[in-house]
Amino acid sequence: MKSPLFFILLFLLQIQFVEAQNKYTLSGYVKNTNNGEEIIGAKVFLKEPFFVGAVTNAYGFYSITLPEGEYTISAQYFGYDTKILKINLKQNLKQDFLLSESINQLEEVEISAKRKDENITNIQMGMAKINMQDIKNIPVLFGEKDILKTIQLLPGVSSTGEGNSGFYVRGGNADQNLILLDEATVYNASHLMGFFSVFNADAIKDVSLYKGSQTSEYGGRLSSLLDIRMKDGNDKKIGIEGGLGLIASRLAVEGPIVKNKGSFIISARRSYADLFLKLSKDSAMRERKLYFYDLNAKANYRINTNNRIFLSGYFGKDVFKFGDKIGIDWGNATGTFRWNHLFSAKVFSNTSLIFSNYDYSINTVLAGTNGEIISRIQDYNFKQDFQYYPNSKNKLSFGLNSIYHKIIPGVIKEESDSSINELNINYKHALNNALYFSHQFNSNKLISFEYGFRFSFFSTLGPGNFYSYNSLGEINDSTYYRKGEIVQNYFNIEPRFSLNFLLNEKSSVKFAYGRNTQNLHLLSNSTSGNPTDLWIPSSNNVKPEISDQVSLGYFRNFKNNTFEFSTEIYYKYLQNQLDYRDGAELRFNEYAEAQILFGIGRAYGLELFLKKKYGKFNGWIGYTLSKSEKKINGINNGEYYNAKQDRTHDLSIVAIYEFTKKWTVSATWVYYTGNAVTFPSGKYEVAGQIVNYYTERNGYRMPTYHRLDIGVTWQRKTTEKFESSWSFSLYNAYGKENAYSITFQEDPTDATKTQAVQTTLFRWVPSITYNFKFK
Amino acid sequence: MKTSILNIVKFKNYFLISSILIFFSCEKVVDINLNEKDPQIVIEGNINDQAGPYFVKLSQTVNYDQTNEFPEISGAFVLINDNYGNLDTLFETVNPGIYATKFLQGENERTYTLKVVTNGKEYLSTSTIHSPVQIDTLTIENQSLPMGNKKVINVEFQDVAGKTNYYRFIKIVNNVVQPTIYLAEDLTQDGEKLKVSLIDKKSEDVNIKSKDTITIVLESIDENVHAYFKSLLKLNSGGMINQSSTPTNPISNINNNALGYFNACSLTTKTIILP
Structure with missing residues (x-):
């Protein structure tokens, strides 16, 4: 794995950046003064010259090397008071910045000069x-504050459906988003059929979304990276x-392991939605169990100034039980061990060992037979990063x-009278190795840029039978591969490039290109x-999906940075996109790959974003105009057709107003074009049934969707030791009957007719939540 | 029992959602402006190992907003032949659009070809009659199902060893054919004694009760016919789970984009009267 390339690279860089004798390094961490949590993405900058400085990394670390001299340095982060320090740099210096949360963080009064x-x-x-x-203030369905539902309010990000935490980014499929929780992949980020995300907001410190132009450190998904970092604990x-x-209650406990050296946090959440089922008149309904729970835990310890270790984990499950022996449960488990090491004040290293697992199991009893179906995906992940x-x-x-990926597509166990039958669909094994490097250059002039490459080596491994199929999806050939034998290799180079051209202090133009596989x-x-x-x-049949995205943006701040405005346009070209044969059976199918059809896709759009960051009144407006299409052999006569996530217009308005210290009112309004769907163009009779006749793929639209949500937060008296608040929210405040689904069926009152029936899920869903905090 | 388990899985998803949503959701009939399309031919052909005549029905699609009257196709040339050189040109019966064989007899382990020529287009399909499988017993069981406790018929029979078998069941309650399509295959249990529960999937299915006369037809069908009915079942089972998946026409075993199927099969029946 170790490529000589790196050493060559290091060597070249040494030459390039030969240091003058009188240069020293200022390094350290930026932290929250109250709880010691490191702040990600804080800026540590010189007052003069402008633009010299650094941004803290994912562990709150920064490093700046400067000529000997006296400097005024400021550390700043949104929502925190800026800290300004005068230093005299005549040797390498370790300097931590402790920032306190602004008491009046939204007030117009600005403490720092800039x-x-x-x-x-x-x-x-x-x-x-x-x-x-x-996230705390924005009203959501059932009052469960939710990261994934909040990011859906940003331009370029859209919801997969009513009340759903699933999302699409820039016309990509839902599976083209990489969701990382403390670097571990979360394969299924939703609870309860998508109405809740698996992320308990109490346990989360930082959420960053990259819409396809992330740095080369990350790869593996086409559309986006959602990087979620858990809190480290007080x-x-x-x-x-x-x-x-x-719907649910939650509790988090945090504290020091050794004061100022190590801390832990444990947070848990459990829903009790099934209690509502107890209200049902139907006895079968009352017997049902339906709940989910989450557990987040993290601990960290600073061994010394140069070494720190972290251990974090997530465990969540959804349980649905119908009677005694019939049920389905599913969930994710992740674990991350990390070691931060400072080789010097200039070289930061992080080593991660990551495990992630997603599985489900279905239990059923039928005609006296017990059956169980299990499916699972597991990752064993090693990551080494240097900065x-x-x-x-x-x-x-x-x-x-x-x-290393291990996938168990499906094991079906059945107990019949005499024996236990087991049907095993071939396990799948794969190894994905990647090398990356990235160079960021910030001049103190107008131009800054970053470029990088990611080299991805993917191998599908035995053991198992691998099939090849003809164009009709029939088996051509079957080959058996031994354990660890390479079935197929794929090598991809993913270049990434970002450029920022500063027009003046208030505006800039940015350009980015990125390839993802x-x-x-x-x-x-x-x-x-x-x-x-x-x-x-990916396998001998399924090639890696590839996307190339170019984007161009204009960024402008108004009124002393109170308002941020940005607009971006993007064009994305997608290769090796997947769709399925008509009537495809994808589950529990050894030959599932025969059901896949391949093609290309394209997505393009315009995003507008205006945000007011400060003041009693703040919020944003996000608008997206976009198009997403696919062209797949064997579908729609090989012509371009709308992807189901194609949304022409998508508008979100978020407004938060703090009336007094006690009362905050918020509202969100969303409006978007309905998904592209396939509706019948006719009907016919076969086998005594009326059957719908379909012609064009995704040739119709669901009705336009719009909804207003209102929230009120009532902050109770805050003391040194305790604070509490009540949150009230009303989802779909004006009761718009939005279409969740449209079904075409026989008219129950007149058998000679058929009708379209629209199902609406949520109208006027009120909720109330009580939040408390012992400090 | 593999098939049964998979079927219940699909059910469960549906009921899982509905359990949550029943408290919030509401339904209404809406007007959707659907495109009009040229009519498409629908072919329904059957032949089996019982005595003939066998029938082929030709009809057309209509636009969605029209009533459920489907124009029959008269005056077509319809022919069925087997792989032993027997050939029968069907005649149109007094019921327009329905064509009948004159003398052809369906035999086990023979492959049949249906040919339909109409309006200048030719449609072809082949299907094979496999050996019949006898129903050993029919039993009644109370099952606790997602939609409540129901009386369910279990069909027990001996699977034919050494090959993949596909089965279709037809449930006839008091001489009325029930709309649910019941299918089974012997994936994990080749050559074993199979027991399949016939669980209703359509709201129009009648609940069976005491004194009902129930006849079960067990068809031994070929792979392509099974694929057709499986995809038809998927399309027509309805439910919210389908709301977002892309519906497509069932996978027909007839060429030239015709809708429908040609099913050559063997069949056996058994009748019970509920106590």
Whole structure:
């Protein structure tokens, strides 16, 4: 795995950045002064010269190398008071910045001389950070604050359906989003058929979304990267936080392991939606069990100034039981061990060992037979990252990543009278290795840029039978491969490039190009995602999906950075896209790959975003105009057709108003074009039944969707030790009957006719949540 | 029993959603402006190992907003032949659009070809009659199902060893054919004694009760016919789970984009009267 390339690279860089004798390194961490949590993405900058500085990495670390001298340095982050320090740099210096949360963080009064202008100076485009404070205030279905539903309110991101936590980014499929929780892949990010996400907001510190132009450190999905980082825990004192809601309750405990050296946090959430079923008149309904739970746990310890370890884990499950022996449960489990090591003040290293698992099992009893179906995907992941800060203008990131995937598509066990039958669909094994490097250059002039490459080596491995199919999906040939034998190799180079051209202090133009490849594909016939959808690796039949995206953006801040405006246009070309043969049976099918058809896709659009960040009144407007199409051999006569996630218009308005310290009112309004769907163009009779006749794929639209949600937060008296609040929300406040589905069926009152029936899920769903915090 | 388990899985998803949503959802009939399309031919052909005549029905699609009257196709040339050189040109019966054989006899282990020529187009399909499988016993069982406790018929029979077999069941309650399509295959249990529960999937199925006369027809069908009915079942079983998946026409074993199927099969029956 170790390529000599890296050493050559390092050597070249040493030459390039030969250091003058009188340069020293200022390094350290930026932290929250109250709980010791490191702040990700905080800026540590010189007052003069402008633009010299650094941004803290995912562990809150920064490093700047400067000539000997006296400097005024400021550390700043949105929602925190800026800290300004005078330093005299005449040797390498370790300096941590402790920032305190702004008491009046939304007030117009600005403490620092300069407003924060991250979105102008940041090289990254197509990137959004979610403010955890916003998540608290934005009203959502059933009052469960939700990261995934909040990101759906951003331009370029759309919801997969009513009340659903699934999302599409820039016209990509739902499986083209890489969702990482403390670097571990989360394969199914939803609970309860998608109405809740698996992320308990109490346990989350930082959420960043990259819409396809992420740095080369990350790869594996075409559309986006959602990087979620768990809280590390308070290393100063014990704290307890929780909430009681209609659907679920949650509790989090955090505290120091050794004060200022290590901390832990454990948070748990359990739903009790099935209690509602007890209200049902139907006895079968009352016997049903339906709930989910989550457990997040994390601990970290600073061994010394140069070494720190983290251990974090997530475990969640959905359980549905119908009677004693019939049921289905599914869930994710992830575990991450990390070791941060400072080789020097300029070289930061992180080593991660990551495990992730998603599985489901179905139990059933029928005609006296017990049956069980199990399916699972597991990852064993090793990741080594280096960040090297040779001087104040350059940053280099490089590393390697090796993931072993093991997929059990389906094991079916049946107990008949005499024996236990077991049907095993071939397990699938694959190894995905990647090397990456990335160079970020920030001049103190107008131009800054970042470029990088990711080299992805993917191997599908035996043991098992591998089939080849003809164009009709019939088996041509079958070959058996031994354990560990390579069936198919794929090598891809993924170049990435971002450029920021500063027009003036208030505006900039950005450009980005990125290629992403994807070697795991979700076989799913439904939009919202079923727990039983199956992931398959690239193979001799399935080639890696490839996307190339170019985007161009204009960023402008107004009124001393109170308002941020940005617009981006993008064009994405997709290769080796998957769709399915008519009537495809994807589950429990040894020959599922025979059901897949391949083609290309294209997606393009315009995104507008206006955000007011400060003041009693804040919020944003996001608008997207877009198109997403596919062209697959064997579908729609090989012509381009609308992808189901094609949305012409998508508008979100979020407004939060703080009337007083006690009362905050918020509202969101969303409006979007209905999904592209296939409706019947006719009907006929066969086998005594009326059957719909379909012609064009996705040739119709669901009705336009719009909805207003209102939320009120009532902050109770806050003391040194305790604070509490009530959140009230009303989902779909004006009761719009939005279409969840449209079914075409026989008219129950007149057998000679058929009709279209629209199902609406949620109208006026009120909710109430009580939140508390012991400090 | 593999098939049964898979079927219940699909059920469960549906009921899983409906359990949650029943408290919030509402339904209404809406007007959707659907495109009009040229009529497409629908062919329904059957031949089996019982005495003839056998029938082929030709009809057409209509636009969605029309009433359920499907124009028959008269005056077509319809022919069935087997792989032993027997050939029978069907005649149109007094019921327009329905064509009958004159003398052809369906035999086990023979392959039949249906040819329909109408309106200048030719449609072809082949299907094979496999050996019949006898029903050993029919039993009644109370099963606790997602939609409540129901009386369910279990069909027990001996699978033919050494090959994949496909079965279709027809349930006739008091001389009325029930609409649910019941299918089975012997994936994990080749050559074993199979027991298949016939669980209703359509709301129009009548609940069986005491004193009912129930006849079960067990058809031994070929792979392509099974694929047709399986995809038809998938399309027509309805439910919210289908709301977002892309519906497609069933996989027909007839060429030239014709809708429908040609089923050559052997069949056996057994009747019970419920106590």
